[in-house]
Amino acid sequence: MHILLVEDEPKSGDYLRRGLTESGFVVDWVQTGVDGLHNARTLDYKLIILDVMLPGMNGWDILRELRRTHDTPVLFLTARDEVEDRVKGLELGADDYLVKPFAYTELLARVRTLLRRGPSREVDLIEYDDVVLDVLRRKVTRAGQRIDLTAKEFALLHMLIRRPGEVLSRPQIASQVWDMNFDSDTNVVDVAVRRLRAKLDEGFEKKLLHTVWGMGYVFEVREGREVREVREERP
Missing domain, CATH: 1.10.10.10 (Winged helix-like DNA-binding domain superfamily/Winged helix DNA-binding domain)
Structure with missing residues (x-):
């Protein structure tokens, strides 16, 4: 299963990439919003894990543009923990929203849940x-x-x-x-x-x-x- 990770913080990105890879996923990690939108539009991903605050283009705008043409499941993973932020993310078309800091086991459970129910999910x-x-x-x-x-x-x-x-x-x-x-x-x-x-x-x-x-x-x-x-x- 191919996952796109859009995360600009090097330690968090490396931690997530390693963890998801060890869990059996193929992970593409990019660190800018522009690269994130480009990859999401041009490559076939089963899930996108997306930060909000990114250089070049924020996560809100990435999702807004992506939803014009793609229904790939998106999980926001961000330090923005206000209720208004969660509501905004879901209203823009996110499938889930997880606040940092987080437990990796919870992230993995949410990833697998989205892959089960997502429009482009793998067969079981x-x-x-x-x-x-x-x-x-x-x-x-x-x-x-x-x-x-x-x-x-x-x-x-x-x-x-x-x-x-x-x-x-x-x-x-x-x-x-x-x-x-x-x-x-x-x-x-x-x-x-x-x-x-x-x-x-x-x-x-x-x-x-x-x-x-x-x-x-x-x-x-x-x-x-x-x-x-x-x-x-x-x-």
Whole structure:
């Protein structure tokens, strides 16, 4: 899930980016209002976390302009705690409003709630062959057997299972999962794929994660079924 973070305070921005990344999200962090509006308009985000007081353009104006063309869920995260500020943010079209200082666990809960109900939210379950990936509960099973993954392994599998049969290069994977430019001297992608393959394929006759030499990796059953996406009915 791709999130845009618009926060000009370096310590807060770095803290949020690290926390959300460790929670399995892909985060783009920008520090000016102009960059925030540009990214929000031109890239596909599932959620925007937006400060109010920003250089170049404030959060109110960003949201006002964004709502002309986009319905991406927006969470205001700001030190402005007056009732009038909260009302203004919601009236402009914000989906939630959280005041600094905040507990990260509360922020994460609000992020996941918005992703569940937002107009561009992810599907809840993705099934491919005998693998079931629960996006919101962050659980994976294969043939009914629970598979425990780290946050990065989950993000890697999520990327692969959404694009079955498509060969994904190491630079693509590094950019989406680690938010980094791929350096041919690093083996971070290969190590992560090897660990995921060990957990996902070992002990199963049918192998899903394949290496395409000189190109990258592909997730597929060579004679298998199509991927199915399932949206659960939640109370």
